[in-house]
Amino acid sequence: MHPRRSLSLMHALVALSIVALVAACGPGASAAPTPGPTTAATTSVTEPTEPPATQTPPEEVTGDLLVLDWSGYDAEDFWIDFKNTYPNATASFEFGTSDADIYGKIVGGSQADVFHPYTGWLQFYVDEGLVEEIDTSRLANWDVVPESFKALGQFNGKQYFVPWDWGFTSILHRTDHIPTVDSWDILFDTQYENRLSMWDDGPGAVTVSSYIHGYDETAITDEQLEAIKAEWTAQAPLNRFYWAAEPDLIQAMQSGEVWAAYAWQGAYATLLGEGVPVAYANPQEGRNSWVGVYGIRKGTPNVDLAHRFLDAKLGQATGENLVNLYYYGTANGDVMAAISDVTLKEAFSIDDPAILESTNFTPNLTAEQRDAWTAMWTEVKASQ
Amino acid sequence: METQVGRSWRGLRLPALPGFYWLLIGLLYLPIVLLAVFSVNANTSLTLPLRGFTLQWFERLFETPALLTAVKNSLIVATASSLAATALGTMVAILLSRFNFRGRGLLTGLAILPLIVPYVVLAVALLVLFTVIGIDRSLVTIALAHTVVAVPYTTLIVLARLIGAEPQLEDAAMDLGATYPGTLRLVVLPMAAPAIASAWITAFTVSFDEFALALFLAGREQTFPVYLIGQLRFATTLPVLIATAVLLMIGTLTLILVADRIRRR
Amino acid sequence: MPGRPPAGAVPETVTAGADPIPATAAGRAPSRRPLNPRRATFWALSLPAWAILLSLIVVPLLFMFGLSFRPDLRGDLLAPFNPTLDHYRQVVETASWWRQLGLSTLMAAIVALVATAVAFPLAYFLAFRAGRRAGLYLILLLVPFWTSYLLRVMAWKLMLGTEGVINSSLAFLGVIDAPLDALLYNRNAVVITLIYVWIPFATLPILAALGRIDVRLHDAAADLYASPWQQLRRVTLPLAIPGLAAAFLMVFIPTVGEYVTPLLVGGSGGTMYGNIIQDFFLRAANWPLGSALSMIMLVVTMVLVVIGLRVVQPRRLLGV
Numbered sequence: 001m002h003p004r005r006s007l008s009l010m011h012a013l014v015a016l017s018i019v020a021l022v023a024a025c026g027p028g029a030s031a032a033p034t035p036g037p038t039t040a041a042t043t044s045v046t047e048p049t050e051p052p053a054t055q056t057p058p059e060e061v062t063g064d065l066l067v068l069d070w071s072g073y074d075a076e077d078f079w080i081d082f083k084n085t086y087p088n089a090t091a092s093f094e095f096g097t098s099d100a101d102i103y104g105k106i107v108g109g110s111q112a113d114v115f116h117p118y119t120g121w122l123q124f125y126v127d128e129g130l131v132e133e134i135d136t137s138r139l140a141n142w143d144v145v146p147e148s149f150k151a152l153g154q155f156n157g158k159q160y161f162v163p164w165d166w167g168f169t170s171i172l173h174r175t176d177h178i179p180t181v182d183s184w185d186i187l188f189d190t191q192y193e194n195r196l197s198m199w200d201d202g203p204g205a206v207t208v209s210s211y212i213h214g215y216d217e218t219a220i221t222d223e224q225l226e227a228i229k230a231e232w233t234a235q236a237p238l239n240r241f242y243w244a245a246e247p248d249l250i251q252a253m254q255s256g257e258v259w260a261a262y263a264w265q266g267a268y269a270t271l272l273g274e275g276v277p278v279a280y281a282n283p284q285e286g287r288n289s290w291v292g293v294y295g296i297r298k299g300t301p302n303v304d305l306a307h308r309f310l311d312a313k314l315g316q317a318t319g320e321n322l323v324n325l326y327y328y329g330t331a332n333g334d335v336m337a338a339i340s341d342v343t344l345k346e347a348f349s350i351d352d353p354a355i356l357e358s359t360n361f362t363p364n365l366t367a368e369q370r371d372a373w374t375a376m377w378t379e380v381k382a383s384q
Numbered sequence: 385m386e387t388q389v390g391r392s393w394r395g396l397r398l399p400a401l402p403g404f405y406w407l408l409i410g411l412l413y414l415p416i417v418l419l420a421v422f423s424v425n426a427n428t429s430l431t432l433p434l435r436g437f438t439l440q441w442f443e444r445l446f447e448t449p450a451l452l453t454a455v456k457n458s459l460i461v462a463t464a465s466s467l468a469a470t471a472l473g474t475m476v477a478i479l480l481s482r483f484n485f486r487g488r489g490l491l492t493g494l495a496i497l498p499l500i501v502p503y504v505v506l507a508v509a510l511l512v513l514f515t516v517i518g519i520d521r522s523l524v525t526i527a528l529a530h531t532v533v534a535v536p537y538t539t540l541i542v543l544a545r546l547i548g549a550e551p552q553l554e555d556a557a558m559d560l561g562a563t564y565p566g567t568l569r570l571v572v573l574p575m576a577a578p579a580i581a582s583a584w585i586t587a588f589t590v591s592f593d594e595f596a597l598a599l600f601l602a603g604r605e606q607t608f609p610v611y612l613i614g615q616l617r618f619a620t621t622l623p624v625l626i627a628t629a630v631l632l633m634i635g636t637l638t639l640i641l642v643a644d645r646i647r648r649r
Numbered sequence: 650m651p652g653r654p655p656a657g658a659v660p661e662t663v664t665a666g667a668d669p670i671p672a673t674a675a676g677r678a679p680s681r682r683p684l685n686p687r688r689a690t691f692w693a694l695s696l697p698a699w700a701i702l703l704s705l706i707v708v709p710l711l712f713m714f715g716l717s718f719r720p721d722l723r724g725d726l727l728a729p730f731n732p733t734l735d736h737y738r739q740v741v742e743t744a745s746w747w748r749q750l751g752l753s754t755l756m757a758a759i760v761a762l763v764a765t766a767v768a769f770p771l772a773y774f775l776a777f778r779a780g781r782r783a784g785l786y787l788i789l790l791l792v793p794f795w796t797s798y799l800l801r802v803m804a805w806k807l808m809l810g811t812e813g814v815i816n817s818s819l820a821f822l823g824v825i826d827a828p829l830d831a832l833l834y835n836r837n838a839v840v841i842t843l844i845y846v847w848i849p850f851a852t853l854p855i856l857a858a859l860g861r862i863d864v865r866l867h868d869a870a871a872d873l874y875a876s877p878w879q880q881l882r883r884v885t886l887p888l889a890i891p892g893l894a895a896a897f898l899m900v901f902i903p904t905v906g907e908y909v910t911p912l913l914v915g916g917s918g919g920t921m922y923g924n925i926i927q928d929f930f931l932r933a934a935n936w937p938l939g940s941a942l943s944m945i946m947l948v949v950t951m952v953l954v955v956i957g958l959r960v961v962q963p964r965r966l967l968g969v
Contacts, residue, residue: 071614
């Protein structure tokens with residue numbers, strides 16, 4: 001390229017980018033929306049602690065709540081009750097990509113007021129003093145939450161977490177290739193080599209093995225862990241791939257690449273909706289269930305606003321959106337009972353209480369287990 | 385083969401050469417063409433068979449403010465970080481190719497170092513740094529991180545151009561009375577301009593689709609890749625995301641082709 | 650060089666630490682300027698460069714290094730702790746991780762070699778045969794990377810999958826009985842995908858190097874009856890070496906720690922060392938162990954690069 005011409009090209013590029021920058025930074029490009037009389041929100045606003053929730057009319061509640069959540073849950077559908085009830089308060093979001101990531105960010109000094117971990121990870125926050133105790137008397141919607149769910153958020157007799165979303169884990173399978181599935185050990189069936197898919201997660205693998213062999217998940221011995229490592233190392237070639245995010249799995253099952261997989265019921269409902277012939281197994285060892293909860297970060301100045309947010313999260317519209325838009329269960333028992341869509345009833349097995357009874361809930365991990373099981377899993381993958 | 389003289393030397397006359405280029409272009413754009421097909425298709429997932437033609441995904445695109453904001457954020461971050469990385473890379477390249485000083489090896493190592501560090505690790509390291517200094521996570525922190533990871537590319541590209549180049553032009557300029565900074569400005573930089581432009585585009589490319597750092601160091605504002613991967617959790621949003629990607633691609637290609645037309649007029 | 654250098658100017662590249670004001674041939678000592686412009690330029694360039702590189706690269710990496718000795722992530726991130734070598738011990742003792750590191754390094758070397766080799770004819774085309782359109786052609790190579798990598802890979806999976814376009818077409822034509830599983834989800838797929846992704850980027854430093862080759866050198870070779878192939882071998886290639894080396898480094902170094910592509914197309918058998926690191930950061934919240942793993946990879950990669958550049962000596966390979 002002739003130097004002169006390329007010089008003018010360079011000038012043009014620089015000019016273009018400066019124009020783009022200026023245009024993008026023009027009016028309307030503020031960092032966060034601040035509709036009400038709040039101060040510019042770069043960190044969460046410190047309001048003086050309010051009197052108990054019941055005494056302040058909703059229109060006068062102000063402030064911005066910073067929520068550390070999984071990407072996607074920042075959509076207004078998932079906090080619509082909060083938005084509608086408190087028109088002068090706002091919610092902003094920071095994002096985490098996994099439970100480990102969220103934990104790391106909280107430990108690392110995130111200023112989020114509220115965060116969203118899942119069962120299995122809760123003990124760490126309690127043990128290390130990272131969560132505030134929740135005053136359930138401030139939660140008007142607390143009664144719609146089933147007792148078993150409430151218990152999941154309780155430690156040492158105190159309520160530290162508010163359950164919000166939940167779902168099953170089981171085997172999802174294409175009925176046109178595998179008509180019935182009775183047990184978790186289908187994941188080890190060599191007959192379906194290259195047509196299986198396991199979730200890319202060490203603790204998940206340990207869970208499946210525990211169900212199959214009857215191990216106690218909370219007390220896995222070293223010998224058991226070695227056995228688990230050996231059997232998953234042998235299982236690895238049977239997978240088409242390990243899935244890390246539901247869309248991978250959904251695309252693969254829809255296209256027939258994968259015939260059976262460890263899956264959450266969101267994938268099941270999505271595929272049913274697409275008309276793909278799939279079924280969600282009820283293995284003899286029982287399904288697994290996981291619950292997502294919200295906790296209040298210790299030391300946050302917005303304790304009151306956080307309580308209002310959590311209360312609104314349990315609201316009806318929010319719960320309905322969660323169920324209808326993303327096929328996850330809600331902790332709002334009334335919403336679950338009122339589900340009428342056939343696909344969803346199938347997915348949540350609402351009409352079959354026996355399933356819920358045989359379901360195993362994810363216990364809380366210790367840090368040693370978390371590390372050891374992840375290390376085991378990396379070795380399984382590294383040995384291929 | 386006839387020899388060529390002067391500026392019209394055109395190298396090996398192999399028809400395979402342009403053929404090779406267009407083959408690669410075809411392979412690079414094939415998935416994009418596929419995505420374009422699906423962006424006007426009523427399918428909600430990337431599987432066959434195709435179902436009817438529809439423009440609803442593009443409509444929905446413009447009705448999703450979070451999506452548009454994310455794209456805008458990506459543009460801002462990419463522009464800022466690419467300019468900074470190009471400036472820095474050019475500076476380092478000039479230092480390494482035009483000066484002799486004791487820290488040369490160290491400077492080279494430092495400029496290349498970000499390449500060795502996996503993004504996840506760099507993300508955590510920068511997070512710790514920003515926490516210690518007290519900078520809140522935001523688009524600024526993402527831009528800083530992107531600058532860091534782009535510097536090796538910009539340095540290497542500009543350096544490949546400047547290294548070992550004969551000093552006659554610069555000497556001549558200084559003989560004619562130019563100061564050294566003037567020589568840099570009037571001789572060296574224009575000579576390196578194509579490489580600098582390439583470096584800038586590379587840095588922009590590195591930043592625009594970068595996910596790991598953008599997620600870790602994000603405050604309240606998401607960039608487009610972060611938004612996309614978050615939305616992918618929910619399969620129903622896939623078509624709108626595809627439509628966005630296709631629209632961006634069409635827009636970019638149009639801009640480039642128009643700019644090329646104008647330039648050659 | 651005609652004439653004598655004007656007072657204060659420096660004719661050649663000179664050690665910045667040396668006295669920058671030589672006596673001129675005329676014998677007249679040049680007037681002392683407050684700051685030699687070349688010196689000033691050097692410092693003007695150096696200070697920002699060093700400051701930014703040190704603060705944004707070295708300091709965070711030092712934090713990481715310190716983090717790798719931390720027993721766990723409990724407590725305040727900046728609180729004092731008792732350093733431990735346990736994580737390094739664990740890495741040293743886990744054979745499968747070393748194997749993975751070795752495999753990843755080998756894969757990275759293959760990817761870098763092939764990508765650089767394929768990029769050379771492309772850069773040659775852009776530098777010498779594309780004429781006025783070279784800039785446009787170059788940008789066209791890079792623009793696809795502004796589309797989400799994830800979406801593009803999903804589109805490729807549509808083509809290469811078990812029931813994808815290619816397999817369906819081949820089955821329809823009767824060429825195959827059972828679908829070709831090997832197109833996706835294995836180590837080869839990872840290598841091929843990485844090569845595909847890196848070729849456009851590898852083109853850039855090579856193009857930059859080719860761009861500075863004085864055309865008169867080629868003309869001189871032609872005048873001396875060298876055929877175009879000989880010109881390539883004796884003139885073009887040797888002068889392109891800095892670009893080739895830069896391209897190789899640019900591709901090799903980050904590919905050792907690659908983890909996204911193995912996740913997308915590697916299947917259960919195609920993971921790389923970077924996935925181990927990622928697992929400990931994003932699945933186990935074990936930042937100290939992840940840091941230890943990263944430090945080891947960093948050291949190994951740097952050692953390999955230094956050894957490689959010494960041993961290979963690209964100039965000698967081409968007999969120049």
